[in-house]
Amino acid sequence: MTHPSRRPTGTGTGRAAPRQGARAAAGLVAASLLAAGCAGADTNTLGGAPADAAKLALRATTPPAQGPLDRADWLLEDEPDSLDLDRQGGSAGRVVLTNICERLYQLQPDMSVKPFLAEKARTPDDRTLVLTVRDGVTFHDGSKLTAADVLWSLKRHAAKDMEQSDEFGNVSSMRRTGPRELTIRFKEPDALFTKALAGDAGIVWNPRRVADAGKEFGTPGQADACSGPYRLKEWKSGDSLTIEAYADYWGPKPLTRRVVFRWASDSALVNALRTGAADGTYAESPNTAAALRRTKDLRQYYGPSTASLVLIPTARGGLKDPAIRRALSLSLDRKGIADSGYGGLVQPWAAPVGAGAWGYERPRFAAAQKKLSATAPETPTADDLAEAKKLVKEAGAPGDPVVIGTDSSQGRTVVANATRAALQRIGVPAQIKTVPPAQFEEFYSDPQARADIDVLVADWYISKADPMGFYDNGLSDSSNNWVGFKDAAYDRLVHKALATLDDAERARLTTEAQRRFVDAAVWIPVAQVPTALVLSDRLTGPPASQSYLYYPWAARLGARKG
Amino acid sequence: MGKGIVVRLVRRLTGVLATLLAASFVIFAAVYAAPGDPAVFLAGGRDKLTPERLAQVRAEYHLDEPLAAQYGRWLWDCLHLDLGRSFKYSDQVSDLVAARFPTTLQLVLYATVLFVVLGVGAGVLAAVKRSTWVDSAVVGITTLAASVPSFVAAIALVSFFGVRLGWFPVTGSGSGFLGTVHHLTLPALSLALGALALVSRVTRQAMADAAASDHVAAARASGVPEREIVRRHVLRNALGPIVTMCGLVMAGMLAGTVVVETAFGLSGIGSLLVGAINTHDFPVAQAVLLLMVTGYIVVTTAVDAVHPLLDPRVKEVRS
Numbered sequence: 001m002t003h004p005s006r007r008p009t010g011t012g013t014g015r016a017a018p019r020q021g022a023r024a025a026a027g028l029v030a031a032s033l034l035a036a037g038c039a040g041a042d043t044n045t046l047g048g049a050p051a052d053a054a055k056l057a058l059r060a061t062t063p064p065a066q067g068p069l070d071r072a073d074w075l076l077e078d079e080p081d082s083l084d085l086d087r088q089g090g091s092a093g094r095v096v097l098t099n100i101c102e103r104l105y106q107l108q109p110d111m112s113v114k115p116f117l118a119e120k121a122r123t124p125d126d127r128t129l130v131l132t133v134r135d136g137v138t139f140h141d142g143s144k145l146t147a148a149d150v151l152w153s154l155k156r157h158a159a160k161d162m163e164q165s166d167e168f169g170n171v172s173s174m175r176r177t178g179p180r181e182l183t184i185r186f187k188e189p190d191a192l193f194t195k196a197l198a199g200d201a202g203i204v205w206n207p208r209r210v211a212d213a214g215k216e217f218g219t220p221g222q223a224d225a226c227s228g229p230y231r232l233k234e235w236k237s238g239d240s241l242t243i244e245a246y247a248d249y250w251g252p253k254p255l256t257r258r259v260v261f262r263w264a265s266d267s268a269l270v271n272a273l274r275t276g277a278a279d280g281t282y283a284e285s286p287n288t289a290a291a292l293r294r295t296k297d298l299r300q301y302y303g304p305s306t307a308s309l310v311l312i313p314t315a316r317g318g319l320k321d322p323a324i325r326r327a328l329s330l331s332l333d334r335k336g337i338a339d340s341g342y343g344g345l346v347q348p349w350a351a352p353v354g355a356g357a358w359g360y361e362r363p364r365f366a367a368a369q370k371k372l373s374a375t376a377p378e379t380p381t382a383d384d385l386a387e388a389k390k391l392v393k394e395a396g397a398p399g400d401p402v403v404i405g406t407d408s409s410q411g412r413t414v415v416a417n418a419t420r421a422a423l424q425r426i427g428v429p430a431q432i433k434t435v436p437p438a439q440f441e442e443f444y445s446d447p448q449a450r451a452d453i454d455v456l457v458a459d460w461y462i463s464k465a466d467p468m469g470f471y472d473n474g475l476s477d478s479s480n481n482w483v484g485f486k487d488a489a490y491d492r493l494v495h496k497a498l499a500t501l502d503d504a505e506r507a508r509l510t511t512e513a514q515r516r517f518v519d520a521a522v523w524i525p526v527a528q529v530p531t532a533l534v535l536s537d538r539l540t541g542p543p544a545s546q547s548y549l550y551y552p553w554a555a556r557l558g559a560r561k562g
Numbered sequence: 563m564g565k566g567i568v569v570r571l572v573r574r575l576t577g578v579l580a581t582l583l584a585a586s587f588v589i590f591a592a593v594y595a596a597p598g599d600p601a602v603f604l605a606g607g608r609d610k611l612t613p614e615r616l617a618q619v620r621a622e623y624h625l626d627e628p629l630a631a632q633y634g635r636w637l638w639d640c641l642h643l644d645l646g647r648s649f650k651y652s653d654q655v656s657d658l659v660a661a662r663f664p665t666t667l668q669l670v671l672y673a674t675v676l677f678v679v680l681g682v683g684a685g686v687l688a689a690v691k692r693s694t695w696v697d698s699a700v701v702g703i704t705t706l707a708a709s710v711p712s713f714v715a716a717i718a719l720v721s722f723f724g725v726r727l728g729w730f731p732v733t734g735s736g737s738g739f740l741g742t743v744h745h746l747t748l749p750a751l752s753l754a755l756g757a758l759a760l761v762s763r764v765t766r767q768a769m770a771d772a773a774a775s776d777h778v779a780a781a782r783a784s785g786v787p788e789r790e791i792v793r794r795h796v797l798r799n800a801l802g803p804i805v806t807m808c809g810l811v812m813a814g815m816l817a818g819t820v821v822v823e824t825a826f827g828l829s830g831i832g833s834l835l836v837g838a839i840n841t842h843d844f845p846v847a848q849a850v851l852l853l854m855v856t857g858y859i860v861v862t863t864a865v866d867a868v869h870p871l872l873d874p875r876v877k878e879v880r881s
Contacts, residue, residue, distance in 0.1 A: 002580075007773050076839075079829065081651050081652070081667060082651055082652045082653070087652055088651075088652055161618070161622065173873075215647075216653075218652065219651070219652060219653040219654075219655070219657070220653060220661070221657075222795070226736070236661070237653070237657060237658060237662070238658070238665065238732075238830075238834070239661070239662035239735070239827035239829060240734075251706070262733065262734060262827075263827070263829070264733045264827030265824065265827070266828030267717060268732065268733045268824065268825060268826055269733075269827065270722060271720055271725050271732035271733065272731075272732055272827065273719075273734040274725055275725055275728060275731075275732050276731060277734075278733075279731060294754060343753060377689040409589040436597065438596070438598040438839070438840045438842070439597045439598050441598070441602050441603070442597075442598060442599055442602060444602070445599065445601075445605070445616065446602070447597065456751040470858065477655070479612050479613075552861065
């Protein structure tokens with residue numbers, strides 16, 4: 001149900017993720033050695049001024065733009081895999097496409113969700129959702145967007161081998177019940193379905209265009225099949241991608257006429273921004289943003305995101321005992337990790353999901369997170385360490401060293417070393433196992449790969465602004481519950497929350513599930529990873545939160561001065 | 563005589579095809595054996611990595627078949643001029659490569675021009691001014707340049723000429739002739755620096771050998787001016803080894819652009835290859851590596867072909 005991904009630190013390999021991690025230069029150079037047979041080093045040690053993680057102010061958006069702009073040059077960390085998000089869910093494609101395509105619901109900059117192409121939604125009962133399709137919307141080929149098109153799109157998303165098919169697991173039927181009306185029926189009430197419709201499961205395609213393009217749909221040289229404020233002007237494979245404002249857009253006109261996307265990684269990306277060759281980027285890696293801090297003519301904005309750095313224990317046994325896991329959480333120096341691994345651009349955090357997931361009932365979630373921080377201190381105090389040592393003593397330290405799995409990227413290396421230090425401090429022997437970036441992703445998928453490690457230095461994010469999109473990972477039968485946590489009460493709680501449509505009640509159930517998850521230390525939270533927007537100081541307007549993956553951010557981009 | 567040429571051509575062509583076939587199998591097997599599971603990258607999000615989903619993906623992309631069957635499938639399509647679709651980009655492999663190859667080719671050609679002009683020039687200078695301070699300076703400076711890995715050179719050049727001075731763009735490959743030259747100067751320079759020492763050293767040595775031959779001594783004795791001797795006798799006789807070396811260096815560069823492409827944010831086939839290897843994008847890795855092998859064969863064959871034209875003595879031995 002969640003859309004987890006590699007995010008901030010790894011080598012961005014492939015489509016395993018809705019949002020690719022930045023290519024760590026070390027990994028890339030190492031990989032190039034394989035290809036080119038020469039020697040390399042880490043180019044990721046870029047300059048920049050460290051931030052103070054504790055003082056990082058998160059904001060949903062940037063000051064509104066005052067004036068029009070003819071052209072903005074935007075950087076991505078990788079070329080989009082494809083612009084057909086049903087087939088390839090890479091984040092580079094999504095950052096572009098969210099300005100071209102529109103969804104039935106829309107994720108707002110403050111991470112709340114509201115009906116969008118579905119202008120109205122009714123729930124006559126828990127298992128029925130009736131959507132009224134907005135009138136007066138046209139696709140970029142001029143054809144009118146109809147309820148039939150919406151139904152066709154939903155069926156395409158739900159098809160067996162499509163990226164979003166699992167979002168439709170509870171759906172029993174989807175039918176057109178009026179000229180502009182669709183009725184969706186559910187086997188079970190599904191609290192997250194409308195949130196999914198604000199994501200890629202809610203994109204409305206132009207069926208005629210998709211059919212025309214056939215197998216080539218979403219590849220360079222094809223027109224788009226959407227209705228958003230921008231249309232795809234040109235995608236030159238391996239060079240650049242240009243979008244331009246769509247003249248007949250039904251909503252407010254964007255201030256920026258054209259956005260030209262190029263892509264570069266690591267130092268090339270940093271240099272392009274430094275020299276003014278590019279106007280902005282949403283930095284996928286905190287280290288990229290750290291390298292650009294205090295650069296003349298550039299501003300940085302940090303926004304709420306669901307992303308987090310976590311430690312995921314495995315069933316191998318070294319961290320089998322929840323008491324040892326709790327002890328590890330108590331003795332981990334999260335502030336040290338944030339400062340030396342990520343230039344202060346991640347924040348010590350006590351829950352496995354970032355604050356961007358709080359799309360509703362924010363005060364309740366914030367209070368719950370504060371309460372949890374006793375189990376996950378920023379910097380362990382003497383009391384924390386004494387408590388941790390006591391836990392280890394009672395449980396008995398594992399005989400074999402705890403093996404920590406990581407790749408060689410800068411951030412992860414720091415987390416791995418901090419984890420080893422924390423374990424050794426409380427009398428648990430530990431060692432680090434580093435694998436090549438291409439192999440790292442296997443830890444997530446292959447239980448056999450995990451058979452060699454006791455804990456993984458991981459990162460995760462969810463695509464829905466609802467923490468409940470995360471806690472199904474702790475279910476007894478979840479493939480992401482590696483440590484074998486089994487608690488019937490927890491399972492009942494999660495299923496109940498997922499079927500509770502009332503926000504306040506679901507928030508209550510969610511915080512309860514969260515408390516149990518953290519108590520059992522199914523995963524160990526390390527830090528939340530805010531979104532980092534790096535922007536030329538001539539420009540302003542777009543959101544700074546994780547909504548940039550699902551919200552037409554370019555439509556708000558414009559000149560600072562009118 | 564004509565018949566001999568045809569036979570030789572057929573033999574040469576058969577050899578090239580056999581080499582490519584063998585290379586294609588070795589490459590396929592190597593990519594297949596590399597650690598990591600392509601299905602992981604094809605499955606979608608991390609939570610989708612259930613055993614069922616992975617099995618479904620493996621079946622869809624024929625990843626569950628034995629190596630020989632997968633290779634056979636690829637070869638069969640290849641013979642029908644179909645290089646398949648990229649796993650990662652879902653675009654035609656031929657389109658992906660066609661869009662990126664020009665960038666890499668321009669980069670290599672530019673770098674070749676640079677190392678030929680600078681390397682051969684320095685070598686000639688060192689040979690003519692043999693055993694003087696000029697000679698030592700050339701050897702010293704080129705050795706120093708060769709000891710700097712291309713990615714270090716790339717980063718140093720970018721930060722100085724690109725970021726600090728702002729003379730050159732720091733990313734992209736530019737458009738139009740002048741734009742391309744402007745964009746590719748620093749990358750080509752980083753690529754060429756490492757080859758300078760080798761090329762200048764080979765040039766210097768070849769010139770020295772040629773200068774020591776009898777007919778040069780004879781020419782000297784008959785009072786031909788020194789400049790004439792260097793140009794007509796020494797350099798001419800030294801061309802064979804120089805051209806061979808330059809050809810080999812250039813052929814090697816085709817496969818060595820990746821680091822420089824990354825440092826300068828160029829989308830060439832080098833960066834395409836690394837991405838493909840990292841994500842186990844079989845069809846792309848296969849196509850790019852084969853293209854590199856083909857490029858190598860083409861360049862070395864061309865060198866072989868011009869060699870007899872440069873040095874009449876080779877002709878007899880070759881046939």
